[in-house]
Amino acid sequence: MSQLIVFVRHGESGANVKHILSDHKDKYPLTPDGISHAKRAAKELRKLRFEALFSSPVLRARQTAAIIGKEISLPVSIDKRLWERRMGRLNGKDSGNGQYKFLNGSVKYESTESVYRRTLDFMDSRDESSFVAVAHMVQQESIAYAIFGLDDFTGFPFRPTYASMTLFEKTGRRIKVLASGFPELPDAVLRRVPKRFLM
Numbered sequence: 401m402s403q404l405i406v407f408v409r410h411g412e413s414g415a416n417v418k419h420i421l422s423d424h425k426d427k428y429p430l431t432p433d434g435i436s437h438a439k440r441a442a443k444e445l446r447k448l449r450f451e452a453l454f455s456s457p458v459l460r461a462r463q464t465a466a467i468i469g470k471e472i473s474l475p476v477s478i479d480k481r482l483w484e485r486r487m488g489r490l491n492g493k494d495s496g497n498g499q500y501k502f503l504n505g506s507v508k509y510e511s512t513e514s515v516y517r518r519t520l521d522f523m524d525s526r527d528e529s530s531f532v533a534v535a536h537m538v539q540q541e542s543i544a545y546a547i548f549g550l551d552d553f554t555g556f557p558f559r560p561t562y563a564s565m566t567l568f569e570k571t572g573r574r575i576k577v578l579a580s581g582f583p584e585l586p587d588a589v590l591r592r593v594p595k596r597f598l599m
Contacts, residue, residue, distance in 0.1 A: 402571040404530040404597045405523060406445070407540050408468065411437035412562045413460035419495045423458065423484040430463045437563035437583075438464040442471035444565070444585045449597050450474060451528040456482035456535045464563060465534035472532075481522040482535040486510035512552055516542035523570060530597050540566045540581065547575060567593065 411434030415422040422428055430438065445468060453474040455465035465476045488509045519539045533539070540560045545551060560566065560581040567578040567589070579589040590598060
């Protein structure tokens, strides 16, 4: 039997506004716009049935998950495997609009492949038939990169917006993308979701 897994990127945070790379656990809360983003996603997620809700330990994701949890009536469970990309010496530095990915190894940070491995480990460990995981852009990127054979260079344009949702149907080790980077769940997306997961 397949699982429905929805990854939600956190809402806009102070780090995003300031263009700062950050994997700090308790810095950079959601902005007022970020709270609105999270509320929009929460409302959209009411269209689907979920058994569990997980979050990255990082503040911006926890805050987004709390808003979603209140709307879909599920408690939030924290999972460290959903942590933001470990930025190493780049932590707290200017993001350069993602240009750090093109430093060709001159500065060490966690690879997208490493994020994918821990994200897949998280997904494989869950036995719920449907769940939401609130995390970071890199989780959605890493899964899409693996499925489509991309890397940080070829997949650079893939940039999920704040509180956007990527829906996966997982059967064993096979992962199928149902929709990628949607800020809302229109009927065209819902028609791709198996009926047993629809409200």
